[in-house]
Amino acid sequence: MAAVTGDIKDLSLADAGCARIDWALQEMPVVRGIMRRFAERRPLQGLRISACLHITAETANLARTLVAGGAELALCASNPLSTQDDVAAALVSHYGVPTFAIKGESTEVYYQHINAALDHRPRITLDDGADLVSELHKTRTQLLGNMIGGTEETTTGVMRLRAMARDRALKFPIVAVNDAMTKHLFDNRYGTGQSTLDGVIRATNILLAGKTFAVAGYGWCGRGIALRARGHGADVIVTEVEPLRALEAAMDGYRVMPLLEAAAQSDFIITATGDKHVVDSRHYAVMKDGCVLANSGHFNVEINIPALEAMAVAKHRPRPYVEEYELPDGRRIRLLAEGRLVNLAAAEGHPSAVMDMSFANQALAVEYLWTQGRDLAPEVHPVPAEIDGEVARLKLAAMGLAIDDLTTEQQNYLGSWREGT
Numbered sequence: 001m002a003a004v005t006g007d008i009k010d011l012s013l014a015d016a017g018c019a020r021i022d023w024a025l026q027e028m029p030v031v032r033g034i035m036r037r038f039a040e041r042r043p044l045q046g047l048r049i050s051a052c053l054h055i056t057a058e059t060a061n062l063a064r065t066l067v068a069g070g071a072e073l074a075l076c077a078s079n080p081l082s083t084q085d086d087v088a089a090a091l092v093s094h095y096g097v098p099t100f101a102i103k104g105e106s107t108e109v110y111y112q113h114i115n116a117a118l119d120h121r122p123r124i125t126l127d128d129g130a131d132l133v134s135e136l137h138k139t140r141t142q143l144l145g146n147m148i149g150g151t152e153e154t155t156t157g158v159m160r161l162r163a164m165a166r167d168r169a170l171k172f173p174i175v176a177v178n179d180a181m182t183k184h185l186f187d188n189r190y191g192t193g194q195s196t197l198d199g200v201i202r203a204t205n206i207l208l209a210g211k212t213f214a215v216a217g218y219g220w221c222g223r224g225i226a227l228r229a230r231g232h233g234a235d236v237i238v239t240e241v242e243p244l245r246a247l248e249a250a251m252d253g254y255r256v257m258p259l260l261e262a263a264a265q266s267d268f269i270i271t272a273t274g275d276k277h278v279v280d281s282r283h284y285a286v287m288k289d290g291c292v293l294a295n296s297g298h299f300n301v302e303i304n305i306p307a308l309e310a311m312a313v314a315k316h317r318p319r320p321y322v323e324e325y326e327l328p329d330g331r332r333i334r335l336l337a338e339g340r341l342v343n344l345a346a347a348e349g350h351p352s353a354v355m356d357m358s359f360a361n362q363a364l365a366v367e368y369l370w371t372q373g374r375d376l377a378p379e380v381h382p383v384p385a386e387i388d389g390e391v392a393r394l395k396l397a398a399m400g401l402a403i404d405d406l407t408t409e410q411q412n413y414l415g416s417w418r419e420g421t
């Protein structure tokens with residue numbers, strides 16, 4: 001067998017990576033079930049896939065599932081700071097998956113790695129943030145003719161792909177895995193909630209109880225972050241631009257105010273908006289000394305870092321993942337993980353149990369595209385409701401939870417309009 005190629009940090013980390021991957025699999029019963037079925041029936045035989053995902057233990061288990069189904073897979077990172085180097089080594093040496101990902105890679109190498117994954121000549125892509133699909137459309141157009149479709153893992157990616165479809169620039173169909181209920185209700189909320197707090201705590205080890213903690217954006221991620229920060233005993237402020245979301249935050253019991261007001265009183269400010277320059281110079285001007293800034297949204301543009309660099313008179317790194325900027329008046333602002341996804345850069349990303357559902361959707365969406373997706377229009381499509389429902393059913397069963405069935409009388413009642421007061 002030819003040696004599997006890739007560009008990773010250090011092959012000698014592979015055994016540690018395997019241990020991490022096996023540990024994660026124990027919390028991924030739905031993916032395990034799909035992996036077993038795929039290994040028996042090989043539904044993806046003959047399929048070439050290029051996947052741009054965070055290279056974590058959970059992603060490795062998705063990769064194993066796709067390979068068990070008969071697919072040939074090449075992997076690259078969807079963020080320069082989120083790669084687990086031991087997992088990347090294990091993927092290459094133990095699981096035979098060409099992997100191009102090194103934690104801390106430059107933007108240039110990041111795009112070289114995306115192109116290396118595209119050299120695999122995919123028929124289906126898996127993306128997290130739409131960098132792979134956008135590169136394919138911008139610089140690798142000769143590959144478009146081969147494409148059956150792709151899947152997209154995150155909110156920001158789905159927004160970019162919808163924008164491409166609106167401009168008629170999208171040339172193959174995308175299944176928006178992010179929009180499956182069994183994905184964003186759990187992964188974005190409970191996964192980002194727990195792992196963002198984990199990243200902030202690992203990076204700073206600062207007590208949250210009694211502190212003021214602002215969350216910008218009360219979407220699925222923001223809700224989870226606010227919930228978990230409150231659980232730590234913090235006084236949580238939510239900032240929003242959508243009235244409905246702001247109202248929901250207020251009725252969930254959080255203080256709601258503009259970020260400028262929140263910035264003056266917060267010990268922590270965490271962004272999860274998918275938006276740009278949410279935290280900017282006017283906020284730095286009023287922040288408390290020692291304020292900790294972190295981002296859990298997809299790209300590192302939510303906090304305006306160039307503006308912070310321009311305002312600062314000095315900068316140093318007191319701990320890994322912490323950059324301390326000193327302002328002319330002596331106040332210090334602490335930026336975590338270079339403004340990149342703090343949960344993946346400073347911690348280990350989402351716990352495996354939520355990725356179990358996200359990646360079950362991914363595996364089943366790939367099977368759907370390969371077996372039934374050839375006539376789909378080049379637009380963004382939902383995950384079929386049967387797949388979403390099946391993932392919920394399998395997860396409940398794996399958790400040992402049973403629910404009630406509707407009686408015939410109830411089914412008739414719920415389906416009729418005749419019975420009233």
Ligand SMILES: NC(=O)c1ccc[n+]([C@@H]2O[C@H](COP(=O)([O-])OP(=O)(O)OC[C@H]3O[C@@H](n4cnc5c(N)ncnc54)[C@H](O)[C@@H]3O)[C@@H](O)[C@H]2O)c1
Nearest residue numbers: 154155156217219220221240241242273274275296297298
């Ligand atoms: N860290 C992770 O592992 C992880 C996981 C899932 C999603 N994400 C990313 O997190 C981001 C948010 O995802 P989501 O699913 O919560 O999206 P969402 O659309 O449900 O929520 C985003 C919220 O931010 C608000 N918002 C936009 N601009 C704002 C501003 N300037 N100030 C305050 N609020 C603003 C919007 O009104 C919306 O309510 C996306 O970039 C997504 O890709 C990250």
